[in-house]
Amino acid sequence: MARRPVPMKKVLGQVIVRFPWVVISAVFLWSVFSIVLRKESEPSPGETVIRLAHWQLEPGVREGFAEIAAEYEKLHPGVRVIQQAIPESTYGQWLSTQLIGGTAPDIVEVGMVDYSLLLVFYSRYLLPLSPYITRPNPYNTGTEWEDAPLYSTFKNGMIHSFIPEIQEYMVMPLAMGSVRLFYNKTLLTELTGLNAPPTEYRAFMEMIQVIQSKKMPNGQPYAAFSGSRYHFSRLEDSMANPLSYGTIRKIDFNRDGRFSNNEMFLGFLSGKIDFSDPSYMARFHMVEDLTKMFQSGWAGLSRDEGFFSFAQQRAVFTAAGIYENSAIQSQACSKFELGIMDFPVPNQDDPIFGRAFEGRRYEKPEGNMPMGIVRTSRHPDVAADFLLFLASQKQNEKFNALLKWIPIVKGAKIAPSLEVFEPNVNGVTSAFDPNAFGNSTVRWNQLYSLFLIHQIPYADMAHEFTKFYINDGRENFRKMLQNRRRSHSQNEAILVGLRQTILSGVEDSAKSAGNKYRTILRRQIADEHNLLLQERIFTDPESAKGETLYKYTPEALENARRRLNSSSSAERFE
Structure with missing residues (x-):
């Protein structure tokens, strides 16, 4: 006699009844597994454990740390290095909790929080690395850097490891990075017949139009670029922002050759510049061009999510950093041929961008993965020694080869496939940053977001923001100048203490104090000069408005280019 089928309702009822027990059993097994792993990570008697935390979940990073840690452990029996990889989205909150609670690992990757909070971390929770900076790295023995001070072995001279507000070197970077365009070479050839994209802007944009005119098998158009607001910002930084550089010559009030958002505000307040400046108009014209290259709905x-279209071969290009290289390579593996290129640039005779274009963007050699040592570490000397091991020529080369990143230590070889990522240190910077004061930053983000999705024209955005920027910013700027005046008094007290240490006669302390004294004093004098210039907008506004700044002659510009081209990037960093 045939068995009657069990009703579906009864089966679902049994599943629902038993499901909680299945979940409880799974959680129990996971708890047992976690306890076993925890026991395995507990130090055995006499063993020194160094814990290291970072947010780099990209392929190769954890393996790289593990392999270098294994090499270090061979050299130092009794020492064990354990890494913790924390997701980027929660790292800032996790780091804050760990530092404040006194439970942070010995070594942490420093970042993912606002700079103001970072300064608190530096001053309260992290150990200065300054004592190691002027000493040779013991792990460079047998290399050309055997007797060189640590800072001089870094390609960037560790200039961004020094925190002016703290007057100490606080972090040690382990790699260098940059952002480039990744493209589906197979799809590019299929849609356009080209083997490689044009490097000139107009030809590149013509190619983009060809791509967007092609249809997928389902009838939907191909997207030229896959991305989100995050990916768009990479294009904006690399292609549009450099066009604003020329404005700096109108607002460089302190004549230091550098741009600051304070000087931009003074330029608006004094009437020297506004959104009708040719450099700014060129910048925003290119921004409008760039927004038209992305798939529908990219801004949200x-x-x-923004990367999916590229991974699914529905878009030809995406912008990404070297830290995403391995993940993108794995996505492309056996599916399509992957190409990497620098960003296209306009010619000098371009009808819209030619006059504003003065060169590619300058890529700061800041260094990736800035690692710091926490004050609560039980073994700070061992933690520092492991960082020195990572920063040696041999190990930094090996570490970055595993990551497929660029070594930050001089003499460490770069894989030929990564040469396209070598940072561009001959270029220009952005001279546009409206994020000067709290409320103006919020207002700018509101208006700019509407502009990016073509909900507000340039003229309306410029008018609305300028009105808010000047009216709201004036009093905020005055308060900021007053706060800087107060900090000068605090610096004077620090200088008095340093002078006493210098006169004490204790050699090591006097030398360190002398270096700090000179640095703070130079900064104090320069800032006093800047304050006097910036306060004139309130004390003598007509003088500030009528000030004539400098211009470079063609001969001076050519001389500067010749001097830059005659020196290697490594020499210029020293």
């Missing part, structure tokens, strides 16, 4: 996508 997350970073991961």
Whole structure:
């Protein structure tokens, strides 16, 4: 006699009844597994454990740390290095909790929080690395850097490891990075017949139009670029922002050759510049061009969502950093041929951008993965020694080869496939940053977001923001100048203490104090000069408005280019 089928309702009822027990059993097994792993990570008697935390979840990073740690452990029996990889989205909150609670690992990757909070971390929770900076790295023995001070072995001279507000070197970077365009070479050839994209802007944009005119098998158009607001900002920084550089010559009030958002505000307040400046208009014209290259709805996508179209071969290009290289390579593996290029630039005779274009963007050699040592570490000397091991020529080369990143230590070889990522240190910077004061930053983000999705024209955005920027910013700027005046008094007290240490006669302390004294004093004098210039907008506004700044003659510009081209990037960093 045939068995009657069990009713579906009864089966679902049994599943629902038993499901909680299945979940409880799974959680129990996971707890047992976690306890076993925890026991395995507990130090055995006499063993020194160094814990290291970072947010780099890209392929190769954890393996790289593990392999270098294994090499270090061979050299130092009794020492064990354990890494913790924390997701980027929660790292800032996790780091804050760990530092404040006194439970942070010995070594932490420093970042993912606002700079103001970072300064608190530096001053309260992290150990200065300054004592190691002027000494040779013991792990460079047998290399050309055997007797060189640590800072001089870094390609960037560790200039961004020095925190002016703290007057100490606080972090040690382990790699260098940059952002480039990744493209589906197979799809590019199929849609356009080209083997490689043009490097000139107009030809590149013509290619973009060809791509967008092609249809997928389902009838939907191909997207030229896959991305989100995150990916767009990479294009904006690399292609549009450099066009604003020329404005700096109108607002460089302190004549230091550098741009600051304070000087931009003074330029608006004094009437020297506004959104009708040719450099700014060129910048925003290119921004409008760039927004038209992305797939529909790009501005509302997350970073991961924005990448999907590229991974699914529905878009030809995406912008990404070297830290994403391995993940993109794995996505392309056996599916399509991957190409990497620098960003296209306009010619000098371009009808819209030619006059504003003065060169590619300058890529700061800041260094990736800035690592710091926490004050609560039980073994700070061992933690520092492991960082020195990572920063040696041999190990930094090996570490970055595993990551497929660029070594930050001089003499460490770069894989030929990564040469396209070598940072560009001959270029120009952005001279546009409206994020000077709290409320103006919020207002700018509101208006700019509407501009990016073509909900507000340039003229309306410029008018609305300028009105708010000047009216709201004036009093905020005055308060900021007053706060800087107060900090000068605090610096004077610090200088008095340093002078006493210098006169004490204790050699090591006097030398360190002398270096700090000179640095703070130079900064104090320069800032006093800047304050006097910036306060004139209130004390003598007509003088500030009528000030004539400098211009470079063609001969001076050519001389500067010749001097830059005659020196290697490594020499210029020293």
